[in-house]
Amino acid sequence: MVGQILQRPWEKALAYLFLIVSSLIMVFPFIFMFASSLKTSSEVVRIPPTLFPSVLQLGNYVEALQIVPLGTQLVNTVIVTALVVAGWVMTSVLAGYAFARLTFPGRDLLFGAYLGTLMVPFAVLIVPMYRIMVTFGWVDSLVALIVPWLFTAYGTFLLRQFFMGIPRDLEEAAMIDGASRWGVLFRVCLPLARPAMATLATFGFLYAWNSFLWPLIIISDPSKKVITQGLMDLQSLYAARVDLIMTGSTLAVLPTLIVFLFAQRYFIEGIATSGLAGR
Amino acid sequence: MSKQAQATVAANSTPRRTSSKQLRETLDAYSMLLPTILGVAIFFAVPLGISLYLSFTDARILGDIKIVGFANYVKALSDEAFWIALRNTFIFSVFTLFLSTVPALIIAILLNEQIMGRSFFRVLFFIPVVASVVGIGLLWRYLLDFDFGFVNYGLSLFGIEPIPWLTSAKWGLTSVIIVFAWKSVGYNMVIFLAGLQGVPRQLYEAASLDGASRWKQFLNITLPMLSPTTFFVLVTTLINCLQVFDVPISLGITRSGTIGQGDSMLTVVPLLYREAFLNTRMGYASAIAWILFLIIMVISFIQFRVSDRWVNYE
Numbered sequence: 201m202v203g204q205i206l207q208r209p210w211e212k213a214l215a216y217l218f219l220i221v222s223s224l225i226m227v228f229p230f231i232f233m234f235a236s237s238l239k240t241s242s243e244v245v246r247i248p249p250t251l252f253p254s255v256l257q258l259g260n261y262v263e264a265l266q267i268v269p270l271g272t273q274l275v276n277t278v279i280v281t282a283l284v285v286a287g288w289v290m291t292s293v294l295a296g297y298a299f300a301r302l303t304f305p306g307r308d309l310l311f312g313a314y315l316g317t318l319m320v321p322f323a324v325l326i327v328p329m330y331r332i333m334v335t336f337g338w339v340d341s342l343v344a345l346i347v348p349w350l351f352t353a354y355g356t357f358l359l360r361q362f363f364m365g366i367p368r369d370l371e372e373a374a375m376i377d378g379a380s381r382w383g384v385l386f387r388v389c390l391p392l393a394r395p396a397m398a399t400l401a402t403f404g405f406l407y408a409w410n411s412f413l414w415p416l417i418i419i420s421d422p423s424k425k426v427i428t429q430g431l432m433d434l435q436s437l438y439a440a441r442v443d444l445i446m447t448g449s450t451l452a453v454l455p456t457l458i459v460f461l462f463a464q465r466y467f468i469e470g471i472a473t474s475g476l477a478g479r
Numbered sequence: 480m481s482k483q484a485q486a487t488v489a490a491n492s493t494p495r496r497t498s499s500k501q502l503r504e505t506l507d508a509y510s511m512l513l514p515t516i517l518g519v520a521i522f523f524a525v526p527l528g529i530s531l532y533l534s535f536t537d538a539r540i541l542g543d544i545k546i547v548g549f550a551n552y553v554k555a556l557s558d559e560a561f562w563i564a565l566r567n568t569f570i571f572s573v574f575t576l577f578l579s580t581v582p583a584l585i586i587a588i589l590l591n592e593q594i595m596g597r598s599f600f601r602v603l604f605f606i607p608v609v610a611s612v613v614g615i616g617l618l619w620r621y622l623l624d625f626d627f628g629f630v631n632y633g634l635s636l637f638g639i640e641p642i643p644w645l646t647s648a649k650w651g652l653t654s655v656i657i658v659f660a661w662k663s664v665g666y667n668m669v670i671f672l673a674g675l676q677g678v679p680r681q682l683y684e685a686a687s688l689d690g691a692s693r694w695k696q697f698l699n700i701t702l703p704m705l706s707p708t709t710f711f712v713l714v715t716t717l718i719n720c721l722q723v724f725d726v727p728i729s730l731g732i733t734r735s736g737t738i739g740q741g742d743s744m745l746t747v748v749p750l751l752y753r754e755a756f757l758n759t760r761m762g763y764a765s766a767i768a769w770i771l772f773l774i775i776m777v778i779s780f781i782q783f784r785v786s787d788r789w790v791n792y793e
Contacts (some may be wrong), residue, residue, distance in 0.1 A: 206589075212594075218585075219586070219589055222604075226665065230610070236621070244621075249629050291514050294515070295512050295514075298509075298511040298512050302505075302507060304509065314515070319776070321718075321771060323724075323771055325527065326755070327530060327765050328533060350518060351514070351522070381503075410610075410612060413752070428613040428614075431613045432728075432729065449615075452611040456611060457610065460602075468601070
């Protein structure tokens with residue numbers, strides 16, 4: 201419900217002041233980052249700092265895409281992200297439906313064990329995962345950034361909860377008409393599950409696009425790297441070119457902001473759902 | 480219902496059909512779970528076992544592996560870098576826990592009021608959450624720069640001397656705390672907001688009838704009803720803090736491999752990364768990983784025990 205703590209006008213005014221100042225602290229750095237990406241290398245280090253670029257340096261973007269090479273790395277990131285998101289949604293739909301609707305021996309044990317994997321810090325897995333990738337010959341290959349990451353306990357949980365909420369009558373009606381379990385899943389449940397799939401896809405996108413530790417370990421060929429690695433290379437190779445570093449950061453951050461603005465409902469719903477799991 | 484359908488229902492209820500139907504359902508279930516089971520086995524269960532094994536060996540990148548018993552664990556306890564990392568991780572976690580939850584709760588309470596532009600504010604607070612940590616790390620590396628950073632410029636307007644945020648051992652960890660808290664406030668805010676909206680309206684109505692003041696209602700209804708949410712936020716934030724990697728690396732990694740000036744930003748996972756992949760001591764790094772895992776398990780256990788006492792579940 202909506203609270204009613206603030207009743208007097210001055211209380212409301214104070215609340216607005218607090219919200220405006222604190223939200224500026226959240227947003228201003230991004231505005232400054234974008235503005236700096238359009239400045240010259242000497243303007244970005246000028247004191248006092250300028251807010252608007254005196255001369256627009258759109259060329260920064262052309263240059264940043266070519267060095268490192270950030271352009272290739274952006275393409276790699278798009279490929280990896282798209283496939284990881286598709287994998288997340290596909291495996292979670294199948295597993296989530298099986299856990300929600302089918303009875304089979306070992307179901308509760310498997311589900312409990314799968315959720316238990318969430319307790320294990322990724323740090324425990326990186327060394328053996330690296331060695332497994334060496335054995336598979338996947339080091340320095342995009343495959344290593346995709347195949348191990350097609351599964352998600354969080355997503356399976358999310359889809360399971362969703363499928364459990366669909367009235368059984370709908371499925372039973374379809375099965376009486378002769379549909380198989382797979383038919384019911386794909387023709388009856390899947391169309392209804394679009395919002396849950398969208399939530400999962402937005403999380404998968406964030407996760408894959410922003411991943412850093414794993415690529416850092418497994419990829420060293422510049423033409424196979426992803427954008428987060430490219431940014432770190434930009435920082436170490438062109439430390440003096442703050443304008444280019446801000447251009448690279450903008451290129452890494454902007455896609456997530458755009459996706460977020462279009463899909464914010466799903467982001468916020470997904471987080472609220474995971475938070476309510478604590479209740 | 481058609482005649483044929485009725486016949487199917489009747490047939491389904493006989494025992495023989497039921498057991499073959501159950502077999503069919505089990506087969507369907509396991510085919511649906513096959514990709515997940517394979518994935519979890521190959522990329523989770525097997526590595527988990529290997530990791531435990533490696534922690535008792537002298538494994539490097541390649542070459543023969545010799546079992547060394549608890550030597551890696553003993554070594555960690557006498558390794559100065561490990562203690563620095565543990566101490567930094569602890570200080571970082573305590574301050575971040577406070578800085579990323581208290582403002583989040585305040586903002587959530589304000590946004591739960593009848594405020595114009597609520598969803599607009601909510602979006603603004605959420606932007607740092609979705610942005611790439613590395614992008615944010617480099618952005619703050621610029622903002623916190625000693626000579627030309629915006630933060631020191633802002634401080635100079637108030638007559639404050641420039642602060643060596645990233646270039647001194649004294650301020651390094653503070654910078655990591657600020658950036659991490661700044662990034663996670665919006666996330667916690669959304670969870671608090673969902674929790675606040677779940678508080679039943681009748682409780683407030685009853686309290687109003689009894690003449691309880693707004694402040695009393697907040698203390699005696701809102702906060703207790705919010706305790707499961709608060710607990711969840713604290714646990715997840717703490718566990719995330721213990722595993723922090725991207726922020727200290729992107730803010731502080733230097734050419735010589737130190738994380739921050741004199742390892743002032745070194746936390747456990749960056750140390751593990753450095754030992755395993757820069758110093759190629761994989762056995763030792765695995766032992767560090769398991770110590771971290773153990774700490775996380777102990778903390779979750781303690782917190783869940785404590786929660787029985789002070790968390791008010793409906």
